Amino acid sequence: MPVRTATTSATVAALLCGCALLPAGQARAADARTPGAGPVVHAHRGASAYAPENTLAAVDAADALGIAWVENDVQRTKDGVLVVLHDTTLDRTTDAEQVFPDRAPWAVKDFTAAEIARLDAGSWFGPAFAGARVPTFAQYLNRVERNRQKLLLEIKSPEVYPGIEKEILRVLRQKGWLDRRHVEQRLVVQSFGAESVKIVHAQRPDVVTGFLGTPPVADLPKYAAFTDQINPAYTTIDADYVAAVQKLKGAHGKPLRVNTWTVNDAAKAAEVAGFGVDGIISNNPDVVRDATR
Numbered sequence: 256m257p258v259r260t261a262t263t264s265a266t267v268a269a270l271l272c273g274c275a276l277l278p279a280g281q282a283r284a285a286d287a288r289t290p291g292a293g294p295v296v297h298a299h300r301g302a303s304a305y306a307p308e309n310t311l312a313a314v315d316a317a318d319a320l321g322i323a324w325v326e327n328d329v330q331r332t333k334d335g336v337l338v339v340l341h342d343t344t345l346d347r348t349t350d351a352e353q354v355f356p357d358r359a360p361w362a363v364k365d366f367t368a369a370e371i372a373r374l375d376a377g378s379w380f381g382p383a384f385a386g387a388r389v390p391t392f393a394q395y396l397n398r399v400e401r402n403r404q405k406l407l408l409e410i411k412s413p414e415v416y417p418g419i420e421k422e423i424l425r426v427l428r429q430k431g432w433l434d435r436r437h438v439e440q441r442l443v444v445q446s447f448g449a450e451s452v453k454i455v456h457a458q459r460p461d462v463v464t465g466f467l468g469t470p471p472v473a474d475l476p477k478y479a480a481f482t483d484q485i486n487p488a489y490t491t492i493d494a495d496y497v498a499a500v501q502k503l504k505g506a507h508g509k510p511l512r513v514n515t516w517t518v519n520d521a522a523k524a525a526e527v528a529g530f531g532v533d534g535i536i537s538n539n540p541d542v543v544r545d546a547t548r
Contacts (some may be wrong), residue, residue: 293547336368521546
């Protein structure tokens with residue numbers, strides 16, 4: 256994570272305060288790559304170069320930049336509440352170590368939702384974000400819906416949370432995210448766990464899914480049976496690999512898409528766009544967008 260400077264903090268504050276000044280529809284990027292257009296840009300954990308990752312502030316920062324797609328990570332608390340957080344421990348991005356000094360290693364699964372709600376999830380990033388909270392998944396969906404954004408949802412460490420796929424789908428349904436409009440245009444569910452992706456596809460075959468990783472080309476047909484996207488690290492791919500993925504049709508009968516991560520600088524974004532990827536996931540989504548248009 257880059258060092259936050261006074262200039263960066265001022266820029267973020269201006270973005271977040273100026274959301275209402277954006278032209279109508281500016282934040283509604285196209286879903287699919289079209290001829291002459293660059294890859295679809297996704298804000299990694301929100302616009303996480305400008306606000307603390309996976310917080311509502313990061314969602315709003317992406318919206319202020321005009322980025323429609325936000326990526327997040329969903330986990331489960333000790334008492335069964337879904338929360339949005341990347342690490343399976345709380346110590347890096349909250350003050351859990353200070354609030355609960357005797358609870359090492361501060362695993363998310365060992366804390367209740369009420370306990371996590373007490374934590375400061377913003378001060379580690381910068382004083383402007385002091386008091387930010389770890390959002391519940393329901394709260395996060397409310398904010399994305401309010402902003403009319405789109406969600407690339409990662410099921411985080413599904414091996415730690417048996418049955419989490421069904422619970423995620425339940426909350427999505429309760430919040431209206433499994434209607435036709437959301438499913439077709441505004442939602443993708445992905446995971447590093449192939450079995451987890453298979454479970455989502457089996458329980459809701461209409462939902463677009465993605466596998467995080469770089470399967471060997473010979474194995475790609477197996478993945479195409481249950482997923483619509485192959486989403487690899489940018490350091491693991493080249494143009495030939497991207498072409499091999501896109502030659503295949505995914506679970507919904509359309510060409511497999513490639514969304515690569517995590518690309519944060521203009522030169523690398525331009526290089527990766529040249530591979531023909533469909534999307535790029537970035538902490539600095541505005542930088543990537545501007546470099547690939």
